[in-house]
Amino acid sequence: MAQVNSGRGERGPERSGGGRSSGASGDNRSKGGASARGAGGAGRTGNGGSPGSSGGNWSKESRAGSARGAGGTSRTGAGSSSDSGAGRRSKDGAPQAGFGRDAGGSGRSGGGRSSDSGRDDRSKDGVSRAGSVRGAGGSGRSGGGRPSDSGRDDRSKDGVSRADSGRGAGGSGRSGGGRSSGRGDWAKDGGVRGNSGRDGGDRSGRGKRVEAGDPVRVAARDVLRAVRERDAYANLVLPALLRERRIAGRDAALATELAYGACRSLGLLDAVIAAGAGRPVAEIDGPLLDVLRLGVYQLLRTRIGAHAAVDTSVALARTEFGSGKAGFVNAVLRRAGEKSVEEWVDELAPSDPVGRLAFEFAHPAWIAQAFADALGARAGELREVLAADDARPAVHLVARPGDITAEELALVTGGEEGRWSPYAVYLDGGDPGKLEPVREGMAAVQDEGSQLVALALTRAPLLGPDNGRWLDLCAGPGGKAALLGALAAIDGFRIDAVEPAEHRAELVRRATADLPVTVHVADGRDSGLTPGYDRILVDAPCTGLGALRRRPEARWRRTPADVAELVRLQRELLSAAWDLLRPGGVVLYSTCSPHLPETVSVVADAVRRTGAEQLDTREYLPGVPDLGDGPAAQLWPHRHGTDAMFLAALRKPE
Template structure:
């Protein structure tokens, strides 16, 4: 069996069986298998491409197998998904895609499993991608369902993204956004300010950001002893915006409230070191708190990392901080380029569960601000229920908070103009987008406690 296909298949199985994330598993699996650069690229496309278009491929497989995918053994279904991607989404020879899929099935379920997969794969191979797309769309019950089958997004996510774009008067960009979610993202790195310099090629907006020159970025990170890290440009921009929202006074105290895994914490630590500020970090999950401690080792600044429930910070540390980053736990719908499996894993119920937690965290952060202090509320999701609605809900209960113009602040820290329209509802919130800015869909609101 071709090693790249085995690596991709094993990653698909781990994603399905243990809710693992491919972007965390795949690099290690590639290294462990000792894949060449060419085979590593193949394994990456096989795994990510299959995960991105899973919903579309499942519709094709159901037609070809004449049964619901729920009736197919999960391991065989992953083998079929992998083979279908090779046939319909890549330029892989028909015989290679079919034979390798059959070999995977045989290794998982023996001769009968191999026979079943062989029959289904031959039916898939008998027609091209356009013909299959036509057939599955014919069975769609609505325009949004057809769009979902074409773009490989669940209908509920399509509708949420449309509403978020409509809040800016840009709903006509929906198909561009869906296409961007299916593009392989460029690997972006951050050079911690004052400790490292960005290399070429530079990214267009964040002064700390540059693009990977190719290959395994972990070698660059290791060579820089953690002073260069992998981090999306949008994540860099929202952290820099907290620092740039007002002049920093020496001796300020900052807090990263939901710090794991520590990427933004390291960037804030480097900024705090340059400005003579102190930084605390909090992360309730012990394993993630460990990642935060590891992330800030590269910065010669004493960062205190606690493992408290962030919702109690306001009561326990009221009025203590001059700047607080609330990078709230969210659905991650803004990072579907990097975590393609999330679109099939998340549900509307996740939004309903997270929104009250997000409100409590933001409320606690505002209580922990000193007079004149600024909180940045950030999510890697454009879903309105996790962004504008949370901010509006919290502000309705407060008479001591002013909203700053986050769009203007982002422009002030950016190297180039950012196309960020004002929300139709008013307010100064800012939303980044993969199709418009080449970043994850990061949301930012900046809130200042009155003196």
């Protein structure tokens, strides 16, 4: 979903197995219409060497003369139909970040990648546990009387909280509260095993005081504070903190898990805190609440030992607030730790089935209900949707047509070809920005679902010839415009891209550098462009409910009141696109939300007003199953490993 009036983060879904053959896809087209990939598609000649033989050293210079397959479609240094897009670099030579929708990254920062395959949160069935809209104020009390924030801190004689040494072997990153598939686990003392015996940076392996010297939890707390005080985005704040403070490896993985996990789980955490404190969370000072949220998250949704979770949180509170408030934190956390997460869910969750699932899986109830409505007859899949939505997404790359194939990109990066898009590659881990093809502008981070949206637009049949006038009406930050531009370049077509915000328009320019794309800074509802376009993409601003895992805190910021204004904007943009479309042309409407008022209702209104012919969009996603009852197509993370993208193709009668 491109943002017209405000910034919006992008996406990149979970991996789901299965490789893709390298045969011709029908999308890498030469000007003559022949497949540019050929039967084998992977063989390369000239200076490039065989795929992967140079350990990822795939500069554009090494690709002169590379063969795309039989039939004379090989790229050379000059004269190739796709040369105009070579490099895709900005004028200053910087590689183009922002080609993909994931402008804010995938929410990964250093450390290992979780597989989300293991148990989590001490649950018996292995399902990730989280919480949702149990508001501030909570419900039941947990044991005894109300803790006082001036109470004593039950610590050691010297008054200093003590942490265990964090010694052990093995370990890897965790995601969304789930257990990592790497060797080992988070150590029970709150450190990460196999990290020189450290918990928070101590290389000695000896026990140490956990005060300001616990950089992992300090970083996680600071992210929570930025989100609460400044409405910051966790997936933008945390990577900068990790770089600035030189937190890397397993420590970075733990900081990421704590920060993002706590942001996702605010509903459950606040309900438990309110029960343990005997007061609404609104009556607790914000900075102290950040520490409590971090502590309760460790107690209920990680395998960090209770002693370490309490001890480190009390130490954070003592360092910043003194012994009195540290005692309050100690009392609340000890009450929170008296019950398992399952017991807290039983005690605090709403009784209705949707509300209970929402509480358990860290979604506001209205969002869970929106998902259930969109699932329709398959509403029984709601648990799977929420579980997938509460997990950390994997990173997807897009191989730029005319520069590199998905097969080659997978070989160079060690990734796996995508299942649905002929240009998608799934990564196991690591920083995609360090990969040579990404630095060279030959590939970028982009959700496979976003790739499918762009491809569906190019595949929808027109009435009459395609004259090569394409339009991306909501283009920022430029991911879909870049993929469309690379495809257009092969056929000698051109694209106009509209974005009202200058800073986002600049992102589009960078993402589409050297491509046949003209960027216009204008409101899509009144762009001033000349009508007559063959194909128009309206990737409309929306609630983003289908991409909540990209921004851990976003689910708690959206409200039902946001929907009406967005729906009005969506209808106006689709109407403007219709006016710019030539008879026989196609407009593709898409959102990264499955919410029915933003999807089928907007399309039905347009069909009613314009007499548009609604095409069966599922036909333009060949090989992709379970897209709904049609004629629109709905992607889901639990089915397709993508964000919950909606897309509908409308054709203008002649």
